[in-house]
Amino acid sequence: MSTVTAIRRPAAGYLETLLTGQSQLPASPLPRINALRAEAVNRVDLLALPTLRDEDWRFTDISRLTKQSFSPALSATHLEAADISHFHIEEASTRLVFVDGLYAPQFSSATSAASNSGVLVSNLSTLLATHATTYATVIEAHLGRYAAFRDNLFATLNTACLHDAAVIVVPRNALLAAPVHLLFIATQKEVVSTPRCLVVAESGSAVTVIEDYVVLYQPRWQEEAHFTNAVTEIALADNARVNHIRIQREGAQAFHIADCAVSVGRSSNYQSVSIAMGAQISRYNLNVLLAEGAECAVDGLALIAANQLADTHTTIDHAQPHGVSRQLHKCIVGGSAHAVFNGKIMVRQGAQRTDSQQSSRNLLLTGKAHVDTKPQLEIFADDVKCTHGATIGQLDSEEVFYLKSRGLSDSVARNLLTYAFGAEIIERIPVASLKQQLEQMVLEQTSSQS
Amino acid sequence: MILQDSKTLLEVRGLCATVNGIEILKGLDFTVKSGEVHAIMGPNGSGKSTFAKVLAGHTAYEVTGGSVLFEGKNLFELAPEERARAGVFLAFQYPIEIPGVANSQFLRLTYNTVQAQRGKEELDPLEFDDFVREKMKLLEMSPDFLDRSVNEGFSGGEKKRNEILQMALLDPRLAILDETDSGLDIDALRVVSQGVNQLANKDNAIVLVTHYQRLLNYIVPDFVHVMDAGRIIKTGGKELALELEERGYDWVAAEHQATSQTRAAEGVA
Numbered sequence: 001m002s003t004v005t006a007i008r009r010p011a012a013g014y015l016e017t018l019l020t021g022q023s024q025l026p027a028s029p030l031p032r033i034n035a036l037r038a039e040a041v042n043r044v045d046l047l048a049l050p051t052l053r054d055e056d057w058r059f060t061d062i063s064r065l066t067k068q069s070f071s072p073a074l075s076a077t078h079l080e081a082a083d084i085s086h087f088h089i090e091e092a093s094t095r096l097v098f099v100d101g102l103y104a105p106q107f108s109s110a111t112s113a114a115s116n117s118g119v120l121v122s123n124l125s126t127l128l129a130t131h132a133t134t135y136a137t138v139i140e141a142h143l144g145r146y147a148a149f150r151d152n153l154f155a156t157l158n159t160a161c162l163h164d165a166a167v168i169v170v171p172r173n174a175l176l177a178a179p180v181h182l183l184f185i186a187t188q189k190e191v192v193s194t195p196r197c198l199v200v201a202e203s204g205s206a207v208t209v210i211e212d213y214v215v216l217y218q219p220r221w222q223e224e225a226h227f228t229n230a231v232t233e234i235a236l237a238d239n240a241r242v243n244h245i246r247i248q249r250e251g252a253q254a255f256h257i258a259d260c261a262v263s264v265g266r267s268s269n270y271q272s273v274s275i276a277m278g279a280q281i282s283r284y285n286l287n288v289l290l291a292e293g294a295e296c297a298v299d300g301l302a303l304i305a306a307n308q309l310a311d312t313h314t315t316i317d318h319a320q321p322h323g324v325s326r327q328l329h330k331c332i333v334g335g336s337a338h339a340v341f342n343g344k345i346m347v348r349q350g351a352q353r354t355d356s357q358q359s360s361r362n363l364l365l366t367g368k369a370h371v372d373t374k375p376q377l378e379i380f381a382d383d384v385k386c387t388h389g390a391t392i393g394q395l396d397s398e399e400v401f402y403l404k405s406r407g408l409s410d411s412v413a414r415n416l417l418t419y420a421f422g423a424e425i426i427e428r429i430p431v432a433s434l435k436q437q438l439e440q441m442v443l444e445q446t447s448s449q450s
Numbered sequence: 451m452i453l454q455d456s457k458t459l460l461e462v463r464g465l466c467a468t469v470n471g472i473e474i475l476k477g478l479d480f481t482v483k484s485g486e487v488h489a490i491m492g493p494n495g496s497g498k499s500t501f502a503k504v505l506a507g508h509t510a511y512e513v514t515g516g517s518v519l520f521e522g523k524n525l526f527e528l529a530p531e532e533r534a535r536a537g538v539f540l541a542f543q544y545p546i547e548i549p550g551v552a553n554s555q556f557l558r559l560t561y562n563t564v565q566a567q568r569g570k571e572e573l574d575p576l577e578f579d580d581f582v583r584e585k586m587k588l589l590e591m592s593p594d595f596l597d598r599s600v601n602e603g604f605s606g607g608e609k610k611r612n613e614i615l616q617m618a619l620l621d622p623r624l625a626i627l628d629e630t631d632s633g634l635d636i637d638a639l640r641v642v643s644q645g646v647n648q649l650a651n652k653d654n655a656i657v658l659v660t661h662y663q664r665l666l667n668y669i670v671p672d673f674v675h676v677m678d679a680g681r682i683i684k685t686g687g688k689e690l691a692l693e694l695e696e697r698g699y700d701w702v703a704a705e706h707q708a709t710s711q712t713r714a715a716e717g718v719a
Contacts, residue, residue, distance in 0.1 A: 397509070402546040405506050406560040406616060407534035407567070416559070420550030420599075427550070 015044055018157055018192050018229075020071040025163050028125070029132040033162055036144045040160035047153040059340040059372040060311045065255045065281055070192035070227040072161070073100035077187040079216070081107060084185060087214055090433045093178035094121045096166045099185050100226075101193030103164040107183075119176050119207070124165035124198070138169055142200050146233040146261035152285075155259045158194040158231040165196035170205040170240075179208035179243075179431055186215045186250060189224030197232040201240035203265070208243035208430060209234075215251035215278065223253055225280070230258040236268040236294075243271045245429055247438070250278035252306070259285045264294040273428050275438060276302040276310045277445065283311040292320040298327045301425035302341075303445055305334035305365075313342045316358075318351040318381075327358040332422055332446070336368035342376070345388065349380040358388035363395065363421050365414075411447075418446040451652065452672050456483040459521060459624050459655050460505075466515035466680075467504050474500040476680035477516065482624065485652040489666055489691060490659045492677035493699045498659045499543060501677070502628040506540035507533050520624065535567040537623030537654075541613040541630050547601040553612070554596035557582055561619045585618045589645045606633030607642075614645045625649070626657045631665035643668030663695035676702045 022041065028034050049066055050057040076099055084097065084107060097107035103123040110122045112131075120127075120135070124143075127135055144162075149155035166182045184195045199209055213228060228250060236242055242262075250256050256279040264270045268291070276282050288296050302310035316325045331339035339362065347354045362371040375388040395417050403413035422442045429435045462480040466473065474497045482488055490498050504511045505518065507530035518525040520538060528536060548556065554575075561582075562572040573581055583593055589611045601609050610630055617625050627646065631639055646669050650656055658669060666674070666688060674690040675682045676699065683706040684690070694702070 396546075399546050399548060401506075401508055401530065402542065402548075403556075403560075404530040405534055405540055405542075406556075407531050407564040407620065408560060409531050409563075410529075412559075412563070413531075416551055416556075417548065420548055423550040 014049070014066060014069060015157070017069050017071050019044070019160060021074070022160055025161070028162075029128050030136055030139060032140045032143065036159055037162055040149060040156045043150060043156045044153070044160060047151070047156060049153060056313065059338075060281070060283060060309060062281060065227065068190070068225055070190055073102060073188055073191045073193065076100070076102050076104065079104070079107070079187070083216060084183070087183055087185070087212070089179065089181050089210060089212075089431060091179055091431050092181035092210065095181040095183060096121060096123060097183045097185065098164060098166070098193075098195060100188050100191050101164065101184075101195060117176055118171045118174050120167065120169040121180050122167050124167050124196070125163050127167060135169075138200060139167070139198070142233065142235050143198055144233075146235065146263050147231045147259050148261070152259060154229050154257045155231050158196060158229050158259070161194040162196060165198060168197075168199045168207065168209060170201045170207045172202045173204040174202075175206045176208070179210050179245075181210045181212060184211075184213045184228070184230070186213075186226045186228060186254065189226055192227040192229060195228065195230040197230075199232070199234040199242065199244075201234075201236045201242050201268075203237040204239045205237075206241040209245070210431065210434065211244070211246045213248045213250050213256065213278070215249075215254060217251065225253040225255060226251065227255040228257070230256075232258070232260040234260070234262040234270070236262070236264045236270060238266040238268060240265060240268045241271075242269075243430055244273075245431065245434065246272070246274040246284075247434075248274070248276045248278055248282055248284070249441070250282075252278065252280065252308075254279040256282040258283070260287070262286070262288045262296075264288060264290050264296055266291045267293040269294070270296040272296070272298045273425060274300045274312070275426070276300070276312065277304070277441065279310070280307065281309045284313070286312070286314045287317070288315065288325075289317045289319055290323040290325065293322040294320075295324040296326070297428075298325065299425050299428050300329040301422050302331040302333075302339050303422055303442060304332070304337040304339060305445070306337060307335065308337045309340070310337075311340035315344045315346060316356070318345070318347045318354040318356065320348075321350065321352045321354070323351060323354050323356075325356045325358075328425065329360045330421065330425055331362045331371055331373075332365065332418060333362065333369035333371055334365040336366070336370070338370045339372075341371070341373040343374070343388075344376040344378065345386065347377075347379040347381050347384050347386065351381045352383040354381060354384040354386065356384070356386040356388075360390040362390070362392040363418065364392065365394070365418065415443070415446045419443050422446075451485045453483070453485040453652060456485050456652075457521075458483050461519040462516070464516035465501075465504070465513070465518060467500060468512050468514055469500065469510060473514070474511075474680055475504065478681050480675070480682055482655045482657060484623075484655055486673065487650060487656045487669060487671045488658065489671040489674045490657060490677055490682070491661065491674060491691065491694055496677045497680040498677050499628055502540055502626045502657075502659050505538060505626055506530060534620065535564050539617050539620055539622030539625045541610070541617060541625065541627040543629040543632060545601050545609040545613050547599070547604075549599045549602045551600050552596070553598055553600050554579070554582070556600045557596075557616065557619060560616065564620050582615075582619065585615055588618060588648060589615055590641050591615065607635065607638035610634060610638065610642055611645070614642055614649075618645065618649055623654050624657070625654065626659065628659045629661065630658070631660055631662060639665065640668060663691040666691045678703050678706070
């Protein structure tokens with residue numbers, strides 16, 4: 001006797017609900033944006049929500065997401081500056097704040113190209129309303145060019161809603177020492193937001209960008225869900241350097257799906273640290289395309305417990321010779337949580353002298369914790385140096401004993417070792433106050449699991 | 451030093467222990483009084499390190515018989531961390547590396563944990579920094595070791611110094627030094643030994659587990675014990691170590707066997 005389980009389909013109109021109000025978006029002064037929206041809307045009709053039958057989603061069951069319906073925020077939540085001041089990062093000189101996907105100018109400190117640094121940090125729709133002609137060229141050249149949405153339903157949904165977005169343009173040879181903080185705050189239940197970022201680092205420039213997803217609970221909504229569907233595009237011209245820090249610390253019931261596409265120009269350097277701690281289901285796709293002599297370091301940490309699921313899919317594409325990539329991805333999995341890592345390193349034909357190292361390391365804290373890890377190397381060149389590997393384990397009993405033999409209790413010893421496992425990634429964040437804040441959060445989260 | 455009015459710190463009677471079902475300790479007897487320095491020597495596989503780890507409470511070793519009293523209390527009723535707080539310290543033969551945990555953080559956490567358990571004052575990071583730097587001078591350690599991860603990338607000698615530094619901080623009643631001399635060059639051996647000697651006093655005791663007599667030139671024992679096949683088969687003064695250096699261990703075992711046979715024969719007669 002066999003049991004047949006039908007694949008659950010979301011209620012009719014699910015995607016339409018996600019796009020509520022899309023048709024009422026004001027037309028953009030930039031024809032490209034209107035065209036992208038229209039193309040995306042048409043595309044939505046042709047795409048289905050992914051299921052476990054899709055190769056890219058085979059470990060990540062999003063049926064919990066599709067059981068609930070979400071629609072965009074109709075109005076902005078009223079917040080006081082004091083409500084969000086604890087999210088501030090002291091090193092950051094500029095900050096853009098988006099509340100439920102809507103730009104919040106009163107909390108933001110945008111800069112224009114006329115500022116001292118010449119760096120543009122602004123909200124897309126605000127910028128185009130006032131300076132459409134000045135920035136048309138750079139935005140047309142980059143927006144929607146990297147994050148391919150044609151076969152990616154979530155990126156398509158995001159693109160259909162293109163309106164408010166963080167835009168950073170760092171002009172040629174400008175070195176911005178202080179990080180730019182992009183803060184996305186979720187405040188309303190049953191709301192979908194579609195954050196969008198565009199970072200353009202022109203040749204010889206350098207910038208640090210912190211993409212930060214947080215939740216500000218309304219008192220009675222602690223257990224309620226919201227849905228963040230983000231897309232980020234980062235373009236580095238030649239000899240540029242971008243430090244990209246991505247923190248996902250949304251609510252315990254949140255859904256977070258994000259796509260990030262990075263194009264790294266000749267001899268440029270892209271450094272990324274992504275941390276996933278929040279959300280009941282999170283998925284982060286990171287695609288990095290390396291030009292000749294380009295370098296990247298792509299590091300990640302998923303720290304999850306209870307029934308959380310955190311999925312990270314990365315592709316590092318060595319399209320041209322002499323590229324260097326380094327990747328260390330770690331997962332700390334407690335409770336009955338489930339972590340997924342799929343890391344593909346592609347070395348194209350002709351990408352000679354590629355130097356690539358990839359490592360996936362996973363720590364399971366309980367018997368019910370679960371990890372699926374799949375490091376992948378696809379090499380079509382013959383003169384390359386590539387290594388990859390994966391480990392899955394529990395805390396080392398010799399390490400635990402060593403700490404206990406020094407008087408530490410079993411739980412303190414285990415917390416310290418768990419913390420240390422994650423700290424190796426957090427240490428790589430080049431912003432001291434954020435590093436400290438995260439170390440504290442990791443310490444608290446690991447302590448609460450024992 | 452052997453003292454008149456010393457207290458018994460450790461009393462081991464007929465201790466038996468197994469690892470993975472294999473019996474390693476087979477009825478070991480051993481007594482340590484305050485103020486004393488003991489050396490346990492013996493060939494590879496005789497059970498020296500097993501004995502050290504059983505005393506510290508390593509879970510891979512199962513105690514199958516005998517008793518161990520520490521200051522009159524049953525040691526086996528205490529978890530490893532409780533033994534540490536009560537004053538049992540094991541310097542590891544192979545100290546564990548813990549990447550991601552700063553040595554200073556680790557040292558302060560262990561120090562304060564043990565202090566709190568003993569009803570003594572804990573130190574904040576600044577106070578601790580001064581305190582630990584003083585102790586580090588004793589071991590000729592650079593303060594740089596505070597900022598590095600615990601034992602990570604330390605040389606063999608640096609790891610052993612870090613072990614003795616922990617001993618200095620935790621101020622144990624009974625310190626068991628498991629092959630602390632292994633992997634040390636002559637300078638490191640001198641420094642580590644000086645550190646241990648300065649920590650020795652009339653209220654504590656030190657048990658050195660070692661292969662080589664060399665260490666005992668620096669830390670002079672009151673008693674030298676020979677361990678073989680899971681038991682202590684001979685006990686003597688410091689001169690026994692020299693004899694072992696010269697003649698090896700086989701003769702002790704042979705002598706022990708002969709004595710046992712004579713005793714058995716007399717018993718029959």
